[in-house]
Amino acid sequence: MIVERTIKLVTEQNILEGKASGVEGFPMRKWNVKIYILDAQGNQHQADCFTKVVFNLHPSFENPQQTFTEPPFKCENEGWGEFEMHIDLFYTDKSGKISIPHDLNFQRNRYEDTHVVTFKNPSQSLQQILRETGPLPNDEDRRNRKAEGGVKKQKKPFDVEKMADAMVKLEEDDLLHVIQLIHDHKADDTYIQNNIDAGEFSVDLYTLPDNLGKMIWDYLVKHNLVDV
Structure with missing residues (x-):
């Protein structure tokens, strides 16, 4: 970007x-x-x-x-x-x-x-600091993806909002496992940003394919981080 x-x-x-x-x-x-x-x-x-x-x-x-x-x-x-x-x-x-x-x-x-x-x-x-003085190049695309994801949310075999809350509670090793799952099973339109130098990784959960989302969901359930 x-x-x-x-x-x-x-x-x-x-x-x-x-x-x-x-x-x-x-x-x-x-x-x-x-x-x-x-x-x-x-x-x-x-x-x-x-x-x-x-x-x-x-x-x-x-x-x-x-x-x-x-x-x-x-x-x-x-x-x-x-x-x-x-x-x-x-x-x-x-x-x-x-x-x-x-x-x-x-x-x-x-x-x-x-x-x-x-x-x-x-x-x-x-990026958050820069948004205070104007939009970023991918902001419109992110809004469109989230809007589309919001329509489809109820059809997914996992709860995106619960998943987002649970992922921040993962220990480092478990978080690395989830990141690897995302890299291995993401779709072409899965939106991720990986800043290795800053040690930051982010993903738009609404753009996960259903099979990948279900893998992550099951992993979170196994660790008692989400209620089913």
């Missing part, structure tokens, strides 16, 4: 009165950069999809690599010169990072820049 989102960088700067830079014609300034994420309507939100942000500043800074772990990831410093920095934004599911350039300049006291960034195969938890 590929998910695109627009992030916004807000830069503010002003001259520090009474504080000399030591370089003629270049007054000392105080500046900061903050990071937000935009929804489809252009509304601004906290960038909770990132767990940390690293600002790679000009090497002349005493601390040129600065890390922030709380939105809006505000990086604030003093200096007299303009430069291009690189910013590393790390996903919340630890699956990688995005790097973007940012031009720090003193043409205006406040300015904004936007960048379109891409999330590749986000984990279930990251």
Whole structure:
């Protein structure tokens, strides 16, 4: 799955009165950069999809690599010169990072820049965060599958809702057994997501073929996790 989102960088700067830079014609300034994420309507939100942000500043800074772990990831410093920095934004599911350039300049006291960034195969938890700023590519398909499954639910030889409640109670070995059953007996239209790096597996139970659903149901009954 590929998910695109627009992030916004807000830069503010002003001259520090009474504080000399030591370089003629270049007054000392105080500046900061903050990071937000935009929804489809252009509304601004906290960038909770990132767990940390690293600002790679000009090497002349005493601390040129600065890390922030709380939105809006505000990086604030003093200096007299303009430069291009690189910013590393790390996903919340630890699956990688995005790097973007940012031009720090003193043409205006406040300015904004936007960048379109891409999330590749986000984990279930990251998908939930991203849904706060817009739908995901497979959301409409999931809704259609659930709607179709709801119509057929009474015809299935197992109770989908009870199955869902019971599966979260399985011990690790039993859960791995059920996951293996799903991999071995799923149908072409069974909807699953398996994020190995994040250690997450999810399945739309309404898309299980009846024979597979019955196998899992019987396994749950055997472990006294569902009432028949």
